[in-house]
Amino acid sequence: MKSVLFVSNGHGETAIAARIAREVKKLSDLRCDHLALVGEASHSGALHDVGPRRKMPSGGIVAMGNVRNLARDAAAGLGPLTIAQWRFLARSGRDYAVIVAVGDAFALFMALRAHAPVVFVGTAKSVYVAPYGRFEERLLRRASAAFVRDAATVQALAARGVRARDANVMADLGVAEQAQRPALAGDPLVAIFPGSRDDAYGQAAFLLRVLAGAQRLQPGIRGVLSVAPGLKAEKFTSALETGGLTVIMRDDSSEPFSVFADGVEIARAWTGEIGAAIELARLGLGQAGTANEAAAAAGVPVIAFEGGGWYRRRQVALLGGALRVLARNEQSGAREVVALLQDDGEREAMARTGRERLGAPGAARRIAEEIVRRCA
Numbered sequence: 555m556k557s558v559l560f561v562s563n564g565h566g567e568t569a570i571a572a573r574i575a576r577e578v579k580k581l582s583d584l585r586c587d588h589l590a591l592v593g594e595a596s597h598s599g600a601l602h603d604v605g606p607r608r609k610m611p612s613g614g615i616v617a618m619g620n621v622r623n624l625a626r627d628a629a630a631g632l633g634p635l636t637i638a639q640w641r642f643l644a645r646s647g648r649d650y651a652v653i654v655a656v657g658d659a660f661a662l663f664m665a666l667r668a669h670a671p672v673v674f675v676g677t678a679k680s681v682y683v684a685p686y687g688r689f690e691e692r693l694l695r696r697a698s699a700a701f702v703r704d705a706a707t708v709q710a711l712a713a714r715g716v717r718a719r720d721a722n723v724m725a726d727l728g729v730a731e732q733a734q735r736p737a738l739a740g741d742p743l744v745a746i747f748p749g750s751r752d753d754a755y756g757q758a759a760f761l762l763r764v765l766a767g768a769q770r771l772q773p774g775i776r777g778v779l780s781v782a783p784g785l786k787a788e789k790f791t792s793a794l795e796t797g798g799l800t801v802i803m804r805d806d807s808s809e810p811f812s813v814f815a816d817g818v819e820i821a822r823a824w825t826g827e828i829g830a831a832i833e834l835a836r837l838g839l840g841q842a843g844t845a846n847e848a849a850a851a852a853g854v855p856v857i858a859f860e861g862g863g864w865y866r867r868r869q870v871a872l873l874g875g876a877l878r879v880l881a882r883n884e885q886s887g888a889r890e891v892v893a894l895l896q897d898d899g900e901r902e903a904m905a906r907t908g909r910e911r912l913g914a915p916g917a918a919r920r921i922a923e924e925i926v927r928r929c930a
Contacts (some may be wrong), residue, residue, distance in 0.1 A: 556929050559650040560586050560601060561643075562667045563591040563657040565750040565782070568679055570723045570918075571656045572598035574675070576731070584929055591639060591664060592627075593656075597783030599930070606647070608639040644829040644927075651929040654921075655697075659690040662697060670696040675723070675921060679703070681710045682911070683871035691716050699924050703872075704913065721917035727844065728852030729915050730829035736809055737809060738822040739777025743894050744768075745823065745849060746830045747840030750782035755789050755814035757841040759797035759885070760859070765839065766799065766815035767888025772895065777821035778812065778831040780845060787811055787823065837895055843869065850876040850908030851893030851915075855901050857891060876908030 560571040568590060575586040580599055587664065588601035593609040647653070647668030655665035656883035658678035665672045674697040679686050686694065694700050694716050701721040702708060708720045737920065744765060748758035758779060769775045781787065789812040791801045801815040804822075805864070813821040828845055828851075832838070838856035846856045850873050855857050858866060859882045870877055876896070880887050894901060 555583060555585055556651045557602070557649060558586050558627035558652050558925055558929065559646070559668070560588045560654045560656060561591065561661050562588065563661045563664075564677075565849075567657040567661070568595075569727060569844055569910070570675065570677060571654065572600050572763060573723055573918045574654065574656075574925070575600035577918045578925055579643060579891075580927070581922055581926045584651075584926065589639065591636075591661060593635070595784070597845055605642040606635060608635050620915050622808055639664065640667055644669075652698075652925055654925060659686075659693050662693050666693070666696055667722060672696070673698060673921070673928070674700040675721070676700065676702040676707075676718075677723075679707065680872060681706045682874075683868050684709055686716075694718065699930065701917070701924075704911070719920075720913065721810065722851070722913045722922050723917045723921070724847040725824050725846035725851035725915045726914050727917040728829050728832045728854070730827045730833055732830070734808060734826055734829060735830045736778045736824045736826070737821065738776055738812075738819070738833060741774050742836035743834050744775060744777045744891070744895075745835035745838045745840075745854065746777045746779045747842035747845035747849070748779070748837060749840075749842040750785065754782065755784055756773050758790055759793045759799070760882070760922065761839050761841065762794060762799055762813055762815075762821055763797055763884050764887040764891060766820050767884055768891040768895075769815065769818065769820050771888060771892045773818075775892075775895070776819070777813075777839070778834065779823045780826070780828050780831050780842075781810070781823050781825045782845075783825075790823065837901070840892065846877065847873065847912060850904075851912035852908050853905035855894065855904035855908070857887070857894065859887065872911065874907050875912055876904050878904070878910060 562568045562571045587604045589605040593607045647670045653665045653668045655661040656675045662674045680703045700718040702718045703722045705720045712717045748754040765777045794812050802812045808826050811823045830851050832849050840846045844922045856877045858879050
């Protein structure tokens with residue numbers, strides 16, 4: 555059986571790799587392996603984790619001159635880990651028909667070490683925030699096929715003689731593949747995205763306190779708390795109860811706990827597909843990366859809060875008016891949530907911008923077709 559190796563370097567990139575792999579499996583019997591450069595397991599039945607792996611403090615966020623995150627990763631053993639992964643790719647390349655690099659130029663640089671055909675899926679760069687530089691363009695020319703986030707970036711690369719196609723899998727992540735949906739009823743329903751890194755527990759506590767304030771202003775508002783793979787329900791319980799909320803555990807792996815404020819169930823945790831929560835939501839409330847973008851792509855406006863540093867600034871540039879960033883204040887945040895929920899015209903304008911910036915679903919299928927074609 556022929557095999558494909560996905561090389562990813564971040565939480566969101568791993569989710570994108572898994573989404574493409576599921577499309578590959580629909581089209582073929584190819585085995586899809588996965589090398590996580592920053593140590594994140596795929597938590598997906600579509601991918602088989604291989605190679606050296608170790609969790610890094612940054613979760614892969616070391617670009618844009620983030621010296622602090624890079625220093626933390628270096629102290630955690632990034633150097634030896636990268637060398638081990640480099641050697642793994644050098645000796646394992648012949649085992650794979652195609653290598654799929656998902657992420658930034660570093661993922662592509664590492665994948666090229668395998669000396670096998672490489673399909674690049676660029677998730678980090680865009681002319682809206684940071685165009686590809688000269689060195690990155692040289693790497694893209696070495697890829698057998700390259701996909702980037704948007705048509706504007708394709709045009710900019712074409713002007714410099716670099717061939718690429720636009721395909722943004724973020725839009726696919728906002729569409730559920732399975733029938734199961736969150737059961738909590740609410741009108742309106744708010745999707746809550748605390749992120750997938752170690753600070754997700756504290757972020758969830760803050761976002762749910764904002765939601766509780768909004769529910770007091772407009773009874774009936776409910777939330778679905780998206781719990782990313784690898785996060786632990788019991789750690790959410792500790793963080794939320796410290797923040798003044800009440801947590802009741804449930805005998806349900808898909809909805810493991812409920813969150814109460816003032817005796818009212820305001821939210822329920824959801825461990826299923828993020829797209830299932832997005833499809834039901836009228837608004838997203840999030841400090842996440844990939845989840846915020848998936849919601850915007852699906853036409854769900856997103857509110858975030860200050861504190862994300864350069865990463866949040868980058869997201870604002872990518873999403874434009876689809877994302878609103880507020881001061882980190884629970885009371886004013888609650889008022890803004892209610893105001894946006896009651897303003898149909900503003901939400902529709904934000905939805906249009908999100909769809910325009912991130913494109914329509916179907917990118918994962920197009921990339922999978924290219925992978926399968928090159929394995930034939």
